[in-house]
Amino acid sequence: MQNDPTNICERMSCSQELSELKHGTVIGCHLCNKSICEISLLLNIPWSTVSGIITKWKHLGTTATQSGSGRQRKMTERGQRMLKRTVCRSPQLSSESIAKELQT
Missing domain, CATH: 1.10.10 (Arc Repressor Mutant, subunit A)
Incomplete structure (x- = not known):
């Protein structure tokens, strides 16, 4: 064939x-x-x-495309700078507390 x-x-x-x-x-x-x-x-x-x-x-129960599917966005440069500043200020913080601070 x-x-x-x-x-x-x-x-x-x-x-x-x-x-x-x-x-x-x-x-x-x-x-x-x-x-x-x-x-x-x-x-x-x-x-x-x-x-x-x-x-x-x-x-x-459906074949429709679900929300939230697809590739997630990368962190922006501003977000990277904020993360770096937060970690440098308080290196003993847990990842959960850093995540909460970045979300606010």
């Missing part, structure tokens, strides 16, 4: 999120007792994505 690069590109689109319609279709197929492999072939999406959608739906 020869690999078709266009087919791989179509199936492995990492940068795009699936529409809510596709999420609903995956759940509908799952409720109709289709296997993950069958759903994957039917909708032309990776089986790992299908499995993730079904797992998320079972645990959370």
